[in-house]
Amino acid sequence: MGGFEHILIIGGGVGGALAHDLALRGYRVTLVEKGELLSGTTGRHHGLLHSGARYVLHDPEAARECWQENQILRRIAPQAIEPNGGLFVALDERDQSFYGRFVDRCRSIGIPAQPLSGAQAIRMEPALNPTLQGAVLVPDAGMDAWRLPMHFFATARANGAEIRNFTEVTALRMTGRTVAGVDVLDHRTQGIASIGADLVVNAAGPWSGRVAAMAGVRIPLQLGPGVMVSVRGRLTQRVINRLQPAGEGDILVPQRGLSILGTTAWLADDPDAVAVPPDHVQRLFELGRTLVPEVGRLKPLAVWSACRPLLRSQAAADPYRISRSFDCFDHAPRDGVEGLITLIGGKATTLRAMAEKAADLVDRKTGRSIACRTRETMLLPYRCFWRRA
Amino acid sequence: MSVRPIEVRILRCRPGRIDPPRFQSFRIDAKEDLTVLDALEHIRLTLDGSLMYRHSCHHSSCGTCACRVNGMERLACTTRLLDLGAGTVSLEPLRGFECVGDLAVQTxxxxxxxxxxxxxxxxxxxxxxxxxxxxxxxxxxxxxxxxxxxxxxxxxxxxxxxxxxxxxxxxxxxxxxxxxxxxxxxxxxxxxxxxxxxxxxxxxxxxxxxxxxxxxxxxxxxxxxxxxxxxx
Missing domain, CATH: 1.10.1060.10 (Alpha-helical ferredoxin)
Incomplete structure (x- = not known):
């Protein structure tokens, strides 16, 4: 258990990576999560470890972040990744019109991009739409959306962080305009308790607006839920993307014996009311079938939605154009509330980088300057989480 | 899309509090694609916020949501209520594990x-x-x-x-x-x-x-x- 300030993290998603970073820096860390760990957005994505190529056409900053984090996660959590690459496939003239720019931008960011003819791509992935005109091989990968972040939780716990699931924050404890801790409801015991902290980090994803509201502050959070569908059957070895600017139904992510079709996006207000619009499932099958025709003959095994906690942008009202970048806010200069930081935006691929940025802000708040070590620190296998010494 | 009323019986448990465990029934309208996990989410968010169960990926990749559905071990996320063919569905935690609350077990x-x-x-x-x-x-x-x-x-x-x-x-x-x-x-x-x-x-x-x-x-x-x- 670290000897520096006590940092309390609200949210068992990306917060796991933050608990790991802060524990390595020597802080005393407590993380509370209202349900099971990773039961919000972070555990519920389609399983893509982005190479960054998806973003090169419209969000080079996100592309760069993704490529950097892709390489780091492959190194520190190799057992949570199917490292088989991904193809961006051009199916028609419009796709072809992006081809040259796509390859150039990948290369300018440093993302390896290998152009392939249609015939070469079909030899690699025979299930692809045979009318494809060309493809680009990039270092996308599949990740286990539960087990990769559980590596962070396992390592954080081994380094002394206290991880409490089924522990719901009911209020922020305020001393004047300073957040001094949280009140929690422990769903196991149905007991109420207070936990004091030197600093509280709001990493509650789609629910972070509610946490911020407990301190009377507003944050630029835009909920952008999306639907995904899984089908039984491993249709491809690699991730398959449509070579177009990001849009709905543009990806198939294989994992184990499944293939996952993603995604749609819309804007919402309530993180708890993200019912799957029925027409989205049909759209995903229609679009998935254009990438891999076999999809059209399969039935959904699971249909689910996840709520992206996007960083609201004045510039973009289209949910596909809102940047997948992230930010963290110190509410002292911003809102006059001391002792509270909020971390929002980002995506599963960049969870370590999000944690680093938030931990750097914790350092500034506590007047410390401790080097981040999460880029090079191998994570413990996730199973260590349940093998307590 | 057909909708059928289903009685979902959940074995409620809190060691030392709701002990021995007892069944509690919830009535929900199930559309044909509603899964056991969707039903649990609906019950927790609209009927009883104290309900405990584990879940993460919602598509049979993580393995957290396993429980016994009508006495048979299944993943809640890929089990459709209406496929079970009965008007009543009973949910119990896995056997062989300590229950930490309702359907959530210590792994x-x-x-x-x-x-x-x-x-x-x-x-x-x-x-x-x-x-x-x-x-x-x-x-x-x-x-x-x-x-x-x-x-x-x-x-x-x-x-x-x-x-x-x-x-x-x-x-x-x-x-x-x-x-x-x-x-x-x-x-x-x-x-x-x-x-x-x-x-x-x-x-x-x-x-x-x-x-x-x-x-x-x-x-x-x-x-x-x-x-x-x-x-x-």
Whole structure:
């Protein structure tokens, strides 16, 4: 258990990576999560470890972040990744019109991009739409959306962080305009308790607006839920993307014996009311079938939605154009509330980088300057989480 | 899309508080694609916020949402209520695990005999239509999602709590195939006093496995290897 300030993290998603970073820096860390760990957005994505190529056409900053984090996660959590690459496939003239720019931008960011003819791509992935005109091989990968972040939780716990699931924050404890801790409801015991902290980090994803509201502050959070569908059957070895600017139904992510079709996006207000619009499932099958025709003959095994906690942008009202970048806010200069930081935006691929940025802000708040070590620190296998010494 | 009223009976439990456990019924209108997990989310968010269950990926990849549905181990996320064909659906936690609240169980014992260092990846199998050998160098996650269904369904784990159970034995067998240098040590674990000897060949593990691991086949392979000198 670290000897520096006590940092309390609200949210068992990306917060796991933050608990790991802060524990390595020597802080005393407590993380509370209202349900099971990773039961919000972070555990519920389609399983893509982005190479960054998806973003090169419209969000080079996100592309760069993704490529950097892709390489780091492959190194520190190799057992949570199917490292088989991904193809961006051009199916028609419009796709072809992006081809040259796509390859150039990948290369300018440093993302390896290998152009392939249609015939070469079909030899690699025979299930692809045979009318494809060309493809680009990039270092996308599949990740286990539960087990990769559980590596962070396992390592954080081994380094002394206290991880409490089924522990719901009911209020922020305020001393004047300073957040001094949280009140929690422990769903196991149905007991109420207070936990004091030197600093509280709001990493509650789609629910972070509610946490911020407990301190009377507003944050630029835009909920952008999306639907995904899984089908039984491993249709491809690699991730398959449509070579177009990001849009709905543009990806198939294989994992184990499944293939996952993603995604749609819309804007919402309530993180708890993200019912799957029925027409989205049909759209995903229609679009998935254009990438891999076999999809059209399969039935959904699971249909689910996840709520992206996007960083609201004045510039973009289209949910596909809102940047997948992230930010963290110190509410002292911003809102006059001391002792509270909020971390929002980002995506599963960049969870370590999000944690680093938030931990750097914790350092500034506590007047410390401790080097981040999460880029090079191998994570413990996730199973260590349940093998307590 | 058809909608049917369904009575969802959930075994409510809080050790020391709601103890012994008791069933509580909730009535919900189930559309044809509503899963057990969707129903649990609906009940927690609109009817009873104290309901505890585990969930994460919602598509049978993480293995956290396993429970007993009408007495049979299943993943809540891929079990559709209306497919169960009854007006009443009973949900209970997995057996063989300590209940921490309602359907949520403590999974630490599951990992007692599964070494954290054992690989989660294996060489990728071929894909339909691909030329043989094109899968070379590619990797895939092991099929086992560590959901605990097999342990809960196994009659031997109930009569012999020390039995390491079908998931650990299947994991040992898979690790032996990938790590021949450690095979003798792994086989001796399978042959230990907590190992294969307790298997009653009930095959319940393979029947309930949601990802096709077929633990009983791995256990049979281990049994053969334990019987005689290793043939490889």
């Amino acid at each position: 630490e014992p599951f990992y007692r005999d599964i070494d954290p260092a054992w690989s989660c990846l294996k060489p990728a199998g071929p894909i339909g239509g691909a030329e043989t050998g094109t899968e070379q160098g590619l990797q895939r996650f092991e099929e086992c999602i560590e959901c605990g269904c097999c342990v809960s369904a196994c009659p031997a784990t109930r009569s012999h709590p020390d039995f390491m159970g079908p998931a650990a034995l299947a994991a040992i067998r898979n690790e032996m195939l990938k790590n021949p240098l450690a095979a003798d040590d792994l086989l001796s674990r399978a042959g230990s006093e907590r190992g294969e000897r307790w298997c009653e060949r009930a095959l319940a593990c393979s029947r309930v496995c949601p990802t096709g691991v077929y633990p009983s086949r791995h256990i049979a392979d281990l049994r053969d290897e334990l019987k005689g000198p290793r043939s490889t």
